[in-house]
Amino acid sequence: MWNYTQTVNDHFLRPHNVGPLKDANAIGEVGSLSCGDALKLYLKISDDGVIEKATFETFGCASAIASSSVLTDMVVGMKVDDALKLTNKDITNALGGLPKQKMHCSVMGQEALEAAIRNWKGEPATSHAHEEGKLVCKCFGVTDAQIIQAIRENNLKTVEEVTDYTKAGGACGQCLNEIAEILAHELKQESLKEIQPKKRMTNVQRMQKALKVIDEEIRPKLVADGGDIELVDVDGKRVLVSLRGRCSQCKSSEVTLRDLVEKTLREHVEPDIIVEEA
Amino acid sequence: MKSVYLDNNATTAVAPEVLAAMLPYFGDLYGNPSSMHSFGGQVAGAVDEARESLAELLHCEPEELIFTASGTESDNSAFWSALQSQPEKRHIVTSKVEHPAVLNVCQFWEREGYHLTYLDVDHLGRLDMEQYKKSLTPDTALVSIMFANNEVGNIFPIQTLSELAREKGILFHTDAVQAVGKIPIDLRHLPVDMLSLSGHKINAPKGIGALYVRKGVRFRSFLRGGHQELGRRAGTENVPYIVGLGMAAKLSQEFMQKERVDVALLRDQLESGLLESIPDARVNGDIENRLPNTSNIxxxxxxxxxxxxxxxRLGIAASSGSACTxxxxxxxxxxxxxxxxxxxxHGSIRLSLSRYTTExxxxxxxxxxxxxxxxxxxxxxxxx
Incomplete structure (x- = not known):
């Protein structure tokens, strides 16, 4: 049995703001019967862009109903632009948390809100992420843009977490590899952001970052061609490396040093790095 | 608040008679049945008696029964034995609607290089018999098809299925966890080679099961170690639970008629009542060939x-085949x-009654x- 919080149970057993809204001027619909959950969100938005009323209809489990109910409470009184800044995390927090396998219910709430506001603005009903992305999970109709959004907003680290939050990959599993690739790409972006050079860098910092970039960015490429690389020393902006394996006998090792090693280190560590062979 | 337990296909209450039979074996009667003294002798007799009660229920020989820790262990053991004793055969036949205790074992052996045939079912959950006949080949080591389905209650034609396998010299295993104690099973006339059962589905506690292995069928043990269970299942016997299972088998026999008739009547009353009072509801499964206690709506x-x-919230316990559960x-x-x-x-609910369900x-x-x-x-x- 799920371990739902008291707030989830309260909203499920006595949901707030249920049913169609007669004077709604914004409607957002997400999910479908085949997916196992669906939410129709009704908003009444004033001319100056304040959400005055919100109601919902939901097909789904207790956490889907609770997410919808709490969302309608949260958005009333909000300006449209502020409402657009709400994330699924805000919904989860308002419920005091959700089991991780149920996170997609909060994502559905956020998507319905976005869809409703788009509807009010006269934009196409499909959400931003839906429209722009490439379809990854065919079973649940999840795009890469939706997956990336979930990864970024919730700091997701594993494929299972992506499934928990977006449902992608939760049925036939054919897209799991593709999700893993998207995730790997996102995590790399994240790690590169971390090692963007700060204004002043100590020698130790420079060495650590160089080591990390060599390990993560450069070595895998060389290893793929039967070579390898070792960081020998860092002296100011001079980085001394030694090429190993097939690279050490390669005639184009000078090219490798300039075009791969130096270029990559300049990109990720500091723009004026000089690479030399030890 | 009233409490109505309608999830007996998940697990059952331990019968008071079963509990009473077990208790002494947590007390003074703590001996090891293998021991050569009276502490052991007392309990060895109880284990034998339990085996006889279970054999009586299934109409088999006591020596054909191996006590295990669960239906799942019985299933795993059956596969292990069938495949290890015929290493030259590399094909297994099963159905798409098996319990995970069989399906996941099949998938394991598939990853190990075995060829699997997962038989289809029709909209009522009935097996495709033509597909079954065609699936049996000289390379088939084992057929494993459940006696009755846990979710919709369908009873499969095990008689015909096992006869067809027997004709071709193929071992036949059935996961009868949901069938034992609910419908009569007579192994004298049913040519299955192995059959799994579980105690906690028939009012014994969780943690005890058994595997029937027909006399003459080669058996390779899954657990190695001591010589318990005639060397077929190592590990000191779980005496209190074995005694409990023996008592549950006796009760099952006594109650079989009541189960078959009274429980089925209550189930039908419940099912037709719900269909009458709730629009857009439908029964899943083969209502002509169903366990007497199960309704899936x-x-x-x-x-x-x-x-x-x-x-x-209303005190009613059931289960669902929905994704979210x-x-x-x-x-x-x-x-x-x-x-x-x-x-x-997504809106399916399984209601499974027991001998304790009342009007x-x-x-x-x-x-x-x-x-x-x-x-x-x-x-x-x-x-x-």
Whole structure:
């Protein structure tokens, strides 16, 4: 049995703001019967862009109903632009948390809100992420843009977490590899952001970052061609490396040093790095 | 608050008679049945007696029964034995609607290089017999098909299925966890080679099961170690639980007629009552060939987990094949194999009765259930 919080149970057993809204001027619909959950969100938005009323209809489990109910409470009184800044995390927090396998219910709430506001603005009903992305999970109709959004907003680290939050990959599993690739790409972006050079860098910092970039960015490429690389020393902006394996006998090792090693280190560590062979 | 337990296919209450039979073996009668003194002698006799009671229920020889820790262990052992004793054969036949205790074992052996045939079922959950006949080849090491389905209650034609396998010299195993104690099984006339059963489905406690292995069938043990169970299942016997299973087998026999008739009548009363009072509801499964205690009903446009939680608030315990209850994202593999439409599959509820279910229970459920579905349909955006 799920371990739902008291707030989830309260909203499920006595949901707030249920049913169609007669004077709604914004409607957002997400999910479908085949997916196992669906939410129709009704908003009444004033001319100056304040959400005055919100109601919902939901097909789904207790956490889907609770997410919808709490969302309608949260958005009333909000300006449209502020409402657009709400994330699924805000919904989860308002419920005091959700089991991780149920996170997609909060994502559905956020998507319905976005869809409703788009509807009010006269934009196409499909959400931003839906429209722009490439379809990854065919079973649940999840795009890469939706997956990336979930990864970024919730700091997701594993494929299972992506499934928990977006449902992608939760049925036939054919897209799991593709999700893993998207995730790997996102995590790399994240790690590169971390090692963007700060204004002043100590020698130790420079060495650590160089080591990390060599390990993560450069070595895998060389290893793929039967070579390898070792960081020998860092002296100011001079980085001394030694090429190993097939690279050490390669005639184009000078090219490798300039075009791969130096270029990559300049990109990720500091723009004026000089690479030399030890 | 009233409490109505209608999830007996998940597990059953331990019968008071079973508990009473077990208790002494947690007390003074703690001996090891293998020991050469009276502490051991006393309990060895009890283990023998339990084996005889179970043999009587199934109409087999006591020596053909191996006590295990669960139905799952029995299933795993059956596969292990069948495949290890015929290493030259590399094909297994099963169905798409087996319990995970068989399906996941099949998938394991598939990864190990075995060829698997997963038989289809039709919209009522019935096996395709032509496909079955064609699937049996000289390379087939084992057929494993459940006696009765846990979700919809369908009883499979094990007589015909096992006869066809026997004709071709193929070992036949059946997971009879849901069938034993609910319908008569006579192994004198049923040519199955191995049969799994579980104690906690027949009012014995969890943690005890058995595997029947027909005399003459080569057996390779799954657990190695001591010589217990005639060397077929190492590990000191779980004496109190074995005694409990023996008592449960006796009770099953006594109650079999009551189960078959009274429980089936109550189930039918419950099922037809729900169908009458709730629109857009349908029964899943083969109502002509079903366990007497099981009813699987789908309610259109509502979601199973939500139904279960509202029922639970009313003291009614049931289960669902909806995606949300399991943490998986797809509805039950059984309903999907049967092609139940999505708008019904997500709202499926299994009600499984027992010998302890009363007419009052059924009346209470019939009174409360329609309100639950109405509440959820009022919230649902899908109205037709």
């Amino acid at each position: 789908s309610f259109k446009n509502v979601e199973g987990e939500a139904i279960l939680l509202l029922l639970d 399991s943490g998986s994202l797809e509805p039950s593999h059984v309903l999907r194999a049967m092609g139940v439409p999505f708008n019904y599959a 009052d229970d059924v009346k209470y459920v019939l009174k409360e259930f329609p309100g639950v579905i109405k509440t959820l349909r009022d919230i649902s955006p899908f109205k037709d």
